[in-house]
Amino acid sequence: MAYPYRHPSEVLVLSKYFGDPEARTLKGWEALGGYAPLRKALGMSPAEIVNEVKASGLRGRGGAGFPTGVKWSFMPQKSDKPHYLLCNADESEPGTFKDRELIRWTPHALVEGCLIGAYAIRAEHAYIYIRGEFFEPAQILARAIEEAYAAGYAGKNVMGSGIDLDITLHIGAGAYICGEETGLMNSLEGRRGEPRIKPPFPAISGAFGKPSAINNVETLIAAAHIVQNGADWYKQWGTEKSTGTKLFCVSGHVKRPGNYEVPLGFNFREFIYDVCGGTASGRPVKSVIPGGSSVPMLTADELDIGMDYEAMAAAGTMLGCGSVIVMDDTTNIVKQVRRMVDFYAHESCGQCTPCREGTAWAAKILRRIENGRGTQEDLDTLLSISDNMSGKTICVLSDAAAAPIVSSIEKFRGDYLEMMHAGAGVPVAAAIAL
Amino acid sequence: MTQHGGKLDSPPSSWPIAQQNPGFAGDTGEFPNLSADDVRGISYVGIRPEDGGHPSVAGSMPYQVPPKQPEGPIFAGVYEERLQKVLSRYPDRQAALLPALHLAHELRGHLSPETMDEVAERLQLPPAYVRGVASFYTMYNLGPVGKYLVQVCTNISCNLCGGDAVLESFLEHTGTEMGMVSEDGRFTVIEAECLGACGFPTVVQINERFYENIRPEEVPAVLDSLR
């Protein structure tokens, strides 16, 4: 039962116990079969776990969709250096609120996922980096970690296996960029959360200069299910290249917002109109962002696609972290794009000129258009800035900021032109003040 | 209303809209029987010990304003104990910087230059380095704020559902300007970026607590409940 609404088309693996306060507790979790996957994992070799996860086709749920088993296989097999598992619970992508639900309803699922992930990459310590604003979920998670230690699921000699697995909850302090994997590592080390130039990749030199693997909350929880039930079980859902189920966060002008868990490849139109009940107002859909503010927007005519990594890419957008933002036909697209670009301008760490300057200038130009003082040339300037922002920076925040700009100009040029027309009567002095 | 003994508070039962609007704990949609406490996990968490509990989670209580000891020593008593536990979890001292700043922030309500210098001294890091790190993050207030720091999300999902109007309403009903402290010292209202609860718009964070599904007309009741 995904929360707060449910639908018969859902397949409940990760979200099965959302809305059940009992599942939160150690006793409740154990009664539901919790920590059996950990027990099973400790009876396998790390390589066996990595191979099973690889065979399952599980792909990272934090946005990039990189195959998890492959990522884990990059970790050195033999090394006297310590290794680290980092769990990315920074969840700050506008439109995304799945990790928060996973943590607050099933904290032990994440603790277990981290312990299994750490063992699989031969790490003895897992750090969970959770965004500082998630005070309440962090308190729930803290309680669960303490319970896991007290029950012998974490710490020295886990469940009598002779293996040591530590887990530490690390609280962020407010910065979207700390969700980027190397930004997160710098932040964990007590630095500004500025992304690092790659290579070296985290598997060679990550947190504290040691081999590290970083995974999203949902990824680690899914991996625990795969260890317990096997790769074939997981592959019964989804498409050939996008296997399994995924949580989709639905927000905006939608009748039944919330998290829904469906198999990858689910029809997007059916998802929006049937599962989520269409728009709250009953008005037509104008645009949908399928994967969080960092991915290109779709129009209402482009929804007959599967909700999987390949189909979204073929449609010119991305599945991202599955954050579906629905906009009905009353939406002022220019304003919303400006708001998203304001966000990226605020969150740019400032290391790269195209990102630092590009986001700031694009936001100013968009604001001018929004205030009715734009010209057609502004659209060309925006596209040129966006081009300079894409593929030229240390991390992809810059590319992400360009995505809504470019896609909205391509798909909703008429909206931009209308605003320019509307503002024709504003005095020049006022325009300068804008 | 917000307690700082390590306990998550629940809304008073006299709260008029708590019943009408499950949004105070998120839209409980098809789960009407869930209380706000059930959703927020209050009975599960209980009261967290002042000394931070197990070392694995000793850095997990970054309380926001109001300050507990604006003039008091940062690294003393249970707080020093908490720092020691935090330090035991990382391969180097520098990694304890964010938790140490949280701790200082919790005690003093904001990070003044002097407070940051004290943290620098304690962790043997250059003072300028500590200031550079602290200023990178939005949750560290570098100057005093009101007793209640109201952060209204106006990012896209909340914005589509009226986030701007909720922000306006908070500014109007607290009689403040954005980012300023109200005359009575009670409120500072600021605009926030996505708070990660987008399905429950508009999302407002007041000190460490989230208020969800807030509509502009509910703002006075929310503010009243804080008095």
Ligand SMILES: Cc1cc2nc3c(=O)[nH]c(=O)nc-3n(C[C@H](O)[C@H](O)[C@H](O)COP(=O)(O)O)c2cc1C
């Ligand atoms: C600007 C930026 C912000 C990101 N924020 C998050 C985030 O909040 N949570 C997350 O899991 N991944 C985030 N990512 C993706 C991570 O860099 C990384 O790919 C992911 O955590 C890897 O985990 P996965 O393989 O399980 O997806 C972000 C990436 C970028 C570029």
Ligand code: SF4
């Ligand atoms: S692209 Fe932007 S956010 Fe990423 S490293 Fe460069 S300046 Fe920082």
Ligand code: FES
């Ligand atoms: S957009 Fe408001 S919480 Fe995400």
